[in-house]
Amino acid sequence: MNAHVKIFLVGVLGVTLVLVALFVAVYGADSGAILRDVAGRTPLLLSGSADFSAFEGGFAANIVISLWAMALAAVAGTALGVGMISQSAVIRGPSVLVMNLLRNSPWLVVLYAMLYLLPFEVRIFGRFIEISPMIKATIGLALPVTANIAEVFRGGVESVPTGQWESARALGYRRLQILRRVVVPQAIPIMTPNLMTTYAMLFIGSSLVVVTGTHDVLSVARTVIASDGDHVATAVYLYILYLFFLFCFPIAILTRWLEQRVRVRK
Amino acid sequence: MTQVQPSAPLIELRDVHKSFGSIEVLKGVSMSVRDGGVVCIIGPSGSGKSTILRCINGLITIDRGTVRVGSFAVETLTKDKHLVPLRHEVAMVFQQYNLFPHRTVLQNLTMAPVQVLGEKPAVVRERALALLAKVRLTGKENAYPGELSGGQQQRVAIARALAMQPRVILFDEVTAALDPEMVSEVLNVIRELAREGMTCVLVTHEMRFAQEVADEIFFTDKGVIVEHGPPARLFKSPNDPRLKAFLDKVL
Numbered sequence: 001m002n003a004h005v006k007i008f009l010v011g012v013l014g015v016t017l018v019l020v021a022l023f024v025a026v027y028g029a030d031s032g033a034i035l036r037d038v039a040g041r042t043p044l045l046l047s048g049s050a051d052f053s054a055f056e057g058g059f060a061a062n063i064v065i066s067l068w069a070m071a072l073a074a075v076a077g078t079a080l081g082v083g084m085i086s087q088s089a090v091i092r093g094p095s096v097l098v099m100n101l102l103r104n105s106p107w108l109v110v111l112y113a114m115l116y117l118l119p120f121e122v123r124i125f126g127r128f129i130e131i132s133p134m135i136k137a138t139i140g141l142a143l144p145v146t147a148n149i150a151e152v153f154r155g156g157v158e159s160v161p162t163g164q165w166e167s168a169r170a171l172g173y174r175r176l177q178i179l180r181r182v183v184v185p186q187a188i189p190i191m192t193p194n195l196m197t198t199y200a201m202l203f204i205g206s207s208l209v210v211v212t213g214t215h216d217v218l219s220v221a222r223t224v225i226a227s228d229g230d231h232v233a234t235a236v237y238l239y240i241l242y243l244f245f246l247f248c249f250p251i252a253i254l255t256r257w258l259e260q261r262v263r264v265r266k
Numbered sequence: 267m268t269q270v271q272p273s274a275p276l277i278e279l280r281d282v283h284k285s286f287g288s289i290e291v292l293k294g295v296s297m298s299v300r301d302g303g304v305v306c307i308i309g310p311s312g313s314g315k316s317t318i319l320r321c322i323n324g325l326i327t328i329d330r331g332t333v334r335v336g337s338f339a340v341e342t343l344t345k346d347k348h349l350v351p352l353r354h355e356v357a358m359v360f361q362q363y364n365l366f367p368h369r370t371v372l373q374n375l376t377m378a379p380v381q382v383l384g385e386k387p388a389v390v391r392e393r394a395l396a397l398l399a400k401v402r403l404t405g406k407e408n409a410y411p412g413e414l415s416g417g418q419q420q421r422v423a424i425a426r427a428l429a430m431q432p433r434v435i436l437f438d439e440v441t442a443a444l445d446p447e448m449v450s451e452v453l454n455v456i457r458e459l460a461r462e463g464m465t466c467v468l469v470t471h472e473m474r475f476a477q478e479v480a481d482e483i484f485f486t487d488k489g490v491i492v493e494h495g496p497p498a499r500l501f502k503s504p505n506d507p508r509l510k511a512f513l514d515k516v517l
Contacts, residue, residue, distance in 0.1 A: 161362075161364075163360060163362050163364040164364060164366070166325060166360065166364065167358070167360055167364035167365075167366075167423075168366075169325060169346075169353075170323060170325060170353060170357065170358040170360075171353060171357075171377075171378035171382060171426075171430065172349070172350045172353035172354060172378060172382040172383070172430070173378065173381070173382055174346040174347065174350075175346060177381065177382070181377065181381060182366055185368045186366075186367065186368050
């Protein structure tokens with residue numbers, strides 16, 4: 001892990017310096033005052049509330065949406081992945097089709113589509129349940145990621161030697177049992193780094209949910225700029241860039257470390 | 267069980283045909299193995315030996331002919347679910363061991379009896395420990411397959427097959443991937459099983475071992491059984507020129 005800690009520290013320091021340099025280059029003598037103004041907006045940008053009293057918007061919303069979308073996509077993607085390796089063409093064909101459709105859909109297009117495809121509210125057992133922009137955003141993000149996870153699943157399963165299938169079958173295991181008891185447990189270490197990369201990608205993509213009307217960090221940023229003036233815009237966006245970097249970079253480092261560990265074990 | 271019908275063999279293949287794509291691997295194989303019999307299948311590589319084994323436990327479906335094991339008509343069992351009782355009776359040991367690397371040695375033995383056959387874990391555990399002692403691996407219960415030598419792994423694989431309490435064990439070139447010094451420890455275990463009356467069908471290149479343990483040898487070439495008989499006769503006075511040529515090369 002030592003080398004990775006070094007890369008991490010150098011990376012964090014380097015990116016911080018670059019962003020600070022950029023900031024100073026843009027604002028010059030005003031840097032101090034602008035920095036103070038923008039820093040004062042930290043609670044709003046992080047939590048959507050002026051004093052951290054709630055965590056329903058801002059960067060917290062990005063985290064919540066991305067986690068829910070990942071959970072949804074993990075379940076749906078696994079099911080789709082199982083379908084893609086089915087022996088029955090009736091199941092395999094449509095599964096591969098759906099995967100290809102989802103994987104080749106631009107995220108922004110899917111998000112807009114969710115906005116108009118999903119109703120404003122649904123009736124379940126006589127009660128109306130509102131489908132909030134946040135739910136639409138979560139589903140919209142989960143769909144393309146489902147395809148990614150299905151592919152990661154398929155690749156992981158195929159990386160397990162066929163001898164494992166054969167010996168499990170000889171012991172009386174059935175197909176789904178083999179996946180659950182023998183193959184998937186062996187594929188998980190191989191799939192984990194890919195899943196983490198997928199999550200990091202999803203998290204960066206969560207900045208797109210602003211189009212659904214969710215109060216994510218970008219939507220809060222627009223409010224801040226509208227009230228404080230256009231001159232803070234660059235500072236605010238640099239700040240958000242830094243937030244995303246601080247969240248995703250550790251994931252990238254952890255992924256590399258895991259990848260290396262899997263390779264060593266083999 | 268008293269042998270009322272000594273004539274009815276435990277395993278019977280009749281005119282078995284199998285093609286993979288355009289390649290016909292088995293071109294009408296017939297053979298039978300009596301209960302408690304030890305049979306070796308020898309022959310050049312690519313002659314269909316391993317395919318014959320996989321027909322017996324239904325790992326591959328055949329194109330034509332019949333395969334009977336005990337009361338099972340194997341060629342009629344097409345669904346995974348229907349194959350479970352057959353897999354209970356017919357166990358298999360592979361060239362590459364194919365142990366489950368993510369499970370300990372003991373778990374490798376207990377998994378299938380508990381998860382597939384639905385036996386009580388405590389009962390299976392007792393049996394598994396006894397089997398590990400039998401293959402002389404007591405003390406390795408909690409090791410992972412990757413920590414064992416090839417010979418040890420193959421002995422675990424044999425114990426895993428035995429844990430299913432089968433009537434027949436199929437051995438598919440089980441010493442072919444082993445370093446020479448580990449071959450005998452595996453053969454010793456098989457020899458012991460044969461002596462105890464376990465029905466064994468072996469595909470092997472160990473001619474001397476085949477000669478010693480088998481009561482019948484089948485020689486395959488190009489998808490047919492060319493000649494078969496007791497080892498004493500087959501090795502000393504082979505009739506078929508192909509068998510002669512093969513024995514000249516390997517002995």
